[in-house]
Amino acid sequence: MDYVIFMLCLCLSAGAISVVQGEDPYLFFTWNITYGTISPVGVPQQGILINGEFPGPNINSTTNNNIVVNVFNNLDEPFLLTWSGVQHRKNSWQDGVLGTNCPIPPGQNFTYRFQVKDQIGSYMYYATTAMHRAAGAFGGLRVNSRLLIPVPYADPEDDYTVLIGDWYSKSHSTLRKFLDSGRSLARPDGLLINGKAAKGDGKDEPLFTMKPGKTYKYRICNVGLKTSLNFRIQGHTMKLVEMEGSHTVQNNYDSLDVHVGQCFAVLVTADKDPKDYYMVASTRFTKTVLTTKGIVRYTNGKGPASPDIPEAPVGWAWSLNQFRTFRWNLTASAARPNPQGSYHYGSINITRTIKLINSAGRVDGKLRYAINGVSHTDAATPLKLAEYYMVADKVFKYDTIQDQPPDNVGDKITIATNVVNQTFRNFVEIIFENHEKSLQSWHLDGYSFFAVAIEPGRWTPERRKSYNLLDAVSRHTIQVFPKSWAAILLTFDNAGMWNLRSELTERRYLGQQLYISVLSPARSLRDEYNIPDNTMLCGVVKDLPKPPPYTI
Numbered sequence: 001m002d003y004v005i006f007m008l009c010l011c012l013s014a015g016a017i018s019v020v021q022g023e024d025p026y027l028f029f030t031w032n033i034t035y036g037t038i039s040p041v042g043v044p045q046q047g048i049l050i051n052g053e054f055p056g057p058n059i060n061s062t063t064n065n066n067i068v069v070n071v072f073n074n075l076d077e078p079f080l081l082t083w084s085g086v087q088h089r090k091n092s093w094q095d096g097v098l099g100t101n102c103p104i105p106p107g108q109n110f111t112y113r114f115q116v117k118d119q120i121g122s123y124m125y126y127a128t129t130a131m132h133r134a135a136g137a138f139g140g141l142r143v144n145s146r147l148l149i150p151v152p153y154a155d156p157e158d159d160y161t162v163l164i165g166d167w168y169s170k171s172h173s174t175l176r177k178f179l180d181s182g183r184s185l186a187r188p189d190g191l192l193i194n195g196k197a198a199k200g201d202g203k204d205e206p207l208f209t210m211k212p213g214k215t216y217k218y219r220i221c222n223v224g225l226k227t228s229l230n231f232r233i234q235g236h237t238m239k240l241v242e243m244e245g246s247h248t249v250q251n252n253y254d255s256l257d258v259h260v261g262q263c264f265a266v267l268v269t270a271d272k273d274p275k276d277y278y279m280v281a282s283t284r285f286t287k288t289v290l291t292t293k294g295i296v297r298y299t300n301g302k303g304p305a306s307p308d309i310p311e312a313p314v315g316w317a318w319s320l321n322q323f324r325t326f327r328w329n330l331t332a333s334a335a336r337p338n339p340q341g342s343y344h345y346g347s348i349n350i351t352r353t354i355k356l357i358n359s360a361g362r363v364d365g366k367l368r369y370a371i372n373g374v375s376h377t378d379a380a381t382p383l384k385l386a387e388y389y390m391v392a393d394k395v396f397k398y399d400t401i402q403d404q405p406p407d408n409v410g411d412k413i414t415i416a417t418n419v420v421n422q423t424f425r426n427f428v429e430i431i432f433e434n435h436e437k438s439l440q441s442w443h444l445d446g447y448s449f450f451a452v453a454i455e456p457g458r459w460t461p462e463r464r465k466s467y468n469l470l471d472a473v474s475r476h477t478i479q480v481f482p483k484s485w486a487a488i489l490l491t492f493d494n495a496g497m498w499n500l501r502s503e504l505t506e507r508r509y510l511g512q513q514l515y516i517s518v519l520s521p522a523r524s525l526r527d528e529y530n531i532p533d534n535t536m537l538c539g540v541v542k543d544l545p546k547p548p549p550y551t552i
């Protein structure tokens with residue numbers, strides 16, 4: 001039972017550290033955010049580039065590395081990036097959403113400093129402001145295991161990041177105008193794999209190469225705006241090894257449904273005829289199926305990829321069944337942020353059940369999306385700063401929504417700043433109930449949760465019988481099928497202000513998100529870092545004197 005001892009050590013050392021650890025290595029980045037012309041679907045359009053790149057640079061880190069990213073905003077609009085799945089233990093100051101950070105004004109810069117503490121896995125970062133995500137400004141972020149920690153598979157020959165997503169040929173500001181005027185986004189214009197779509201005319205450059213006989217890791221993330229995608233590689237099976245930070249039971253899949261905001265890592269062995277193969281992404285649950293492909297080339301390859309593209313699965317029952325096959329590998333050791341309870345989450349008593357029902361509707365004739373009838377609007381002051389400066393009452397009200405809403409709560413929508421209180425260290429059950437006909441994808445910042453069930457119909461307490469209370473994957477994003485529900489369990493042990501959002505960007509932009517306030521009663525360095533010196537101030541806290549720092 002070596003892993004138990006190992007977990008204990010992590011836990012003790014975590015308790016002893018109060019500031020970013022001096023001995024862990026630092027990775028420094030300077031990022032220049034600019035507009036630039038890109039033509040990913042053959043039409044020139046305005047993109048958002050990071051150091052001239054679309055998609056943005058990959059961050060390649062190792063567990064416990066300290067990451068310092070100085071972001072220079074050279075757009076003409078305020079800008080923020082979030083590090084999706086990075087847990088920012090005690091450090092919601094770095095989360096990069098409008099509820100925690102003032103946006104970086106045009107022409108200015110802000111330095112994010114965070115540690116990928118006790119984490120491994122495949123993640124991504126993206127812009128959270130003003131539909132910027134529709135124009136680029138996203139990229140992959142990987143956290144490798146430290147050398148001394150065994151990984152439950154042989155070292156792959158190489159490690160590739162595959163960012164798949166839907167794409168619009170209109171600029172982010174045009175898309176934003178649609179949403180601001182109360183309209184929905186139409187169908188996407190195409191799909192991209194790492195910012196490209198192969199033409200299939202025999203002249204496409206390969207996205208990836210593989211040496212015959214070798215095994216490669218592919219980290220696949222859906223960075224798109226709204227569409228679930230099925231991903232597959234012609235002629236090859238994919239062995240699933242990791243999902244959003246957890247080593248999984250290693251099943252083989254012909255294809256994987258990747259919902260918006262999710263990341264999977266798979267192993268692929270180059271053991272087929274030496275030639276080119278297409279990797280394929282195609283839309284799921286859409287009337288018209290969009291498909292895109294990219295070339296994977298064997299280094300000794302002799303011949304083009306076959307034009308016969310493997311079929312995508314049909315219907316969402318297939319996707320639900322696939323979800324049920326995802327299991328956490330309980331015997332694989334790996335860094336985990338909250339080892340206490342990780343192994344026995346099924347026997348911890350639930351102290352609070354919160355049901356969140358998503359809905360769409362109109363407010364003053366304009367489209368809005370809501371959670372339990374409340375469509376979130378960002379306050380001019382980041383909620384975290386309002387709390388820290390003890391002026392929360394001037395900025396928002398806690399607990400606008402109820403934990404156990406009536407079924408018709410979503411019929412009437414009101415606009416408000418939506419903040420839910422949590423008691424520090426409570427073990428909580430959250431039920432996402434989707435009464436709508438479209439698929440939903442929920443993401444929580446600051447935490448991993450146990451994704452214990454997705455089931456059709458409405459949730460009732462009896463439905464707890466269907467929970468996986470043994471080896472559900474600990475992850476950060478979960479889909480909910482139409483007219484279905486999903487349940488997650490987690491301990492709210494990371495103090496901070498955390499965004500819970502629909503990953504479907506238009507839904508989030510039009511209010512389908514909320515914040516969870518997790519306050520440590522102690523105001524202590526044991527539970528939360530001090531506000532960083534470089535924190536930008538705005539709104540009502542702009543000229544307030546800084547509260548005394550936490551000292552113990």
Ligand SMILES: *[C@@H]1O[C@H](CO)[C@@H](O)[C@H](O)[C@H]1NC(C)=O
Nearest residue numbers: 030031032033034035072074
């Ligand atoms: C960022 O890019 C802009 C536009 O290319 C350029 O004017 C500016 O000097 C760059 N800033 C930095 C810090 O590299």
Ligand SMILES: *[C@@H]1O[C@H](CO)[C@@H](O)[C@H](O)[C@H]1NC(C)=O
Nearest residue numbers: 058059060061062142144159
């Ligand atoms: C990523 O970092 C690891 C660990 O430092 C290193 O072994 C690997 O070569 C790096 N990969 C890339 C693509 O830079």
Ligand SMILES: *[C@@H]1O[C@H](CO)[C@@H](O)[C@H](O)[C@H]1NC(C)=O
Nearest residue numbers: 070109110111112534535536
């Ligand atoms: C902006 O960048 C400079 C270094 O060029 C750095 O000293 C400063 O702290 C950065 N500003 C913020 C708010 O992080």
Ligand SMILES: *[C@@H]1O[C@H](CO)[C@@H](O)[C@H](O)[C@H]1NC(C)=O
Nearest residue numbers: 151152248249250329331332
């Ligand atoms: C789980 O991890 C262990 C330990 O690394 C490994 O030996 C085992 O093969 C993995 N099990 C599965 C089913 O993937």
Ligand SMILES: *[C@@H]1O[C@H](CO)[C@@H](O)[C@H](O)[C@H]1NC(C)=O
Nearest residue numbers: 344346347348349350351427
């Ligand atoms: C959990 O709840 C049960 C029933 O209410 C109780 O008997 C048990 O002691 C509780 N367990 C813990 C660890 O609090």
Ligand SMILES: *[C@@H]1O[C@H](CO)[C@@H](O)[C@H](O)[C@H]1NC(C)=O
Nearest residue numbers: 392398399420421422517519
């Ligand atoms: C929520 O937290 C705030 C700040 O600690 C507190 O004033 C308020 O009473 C809490 N509300 C509830 C309903 O617990």
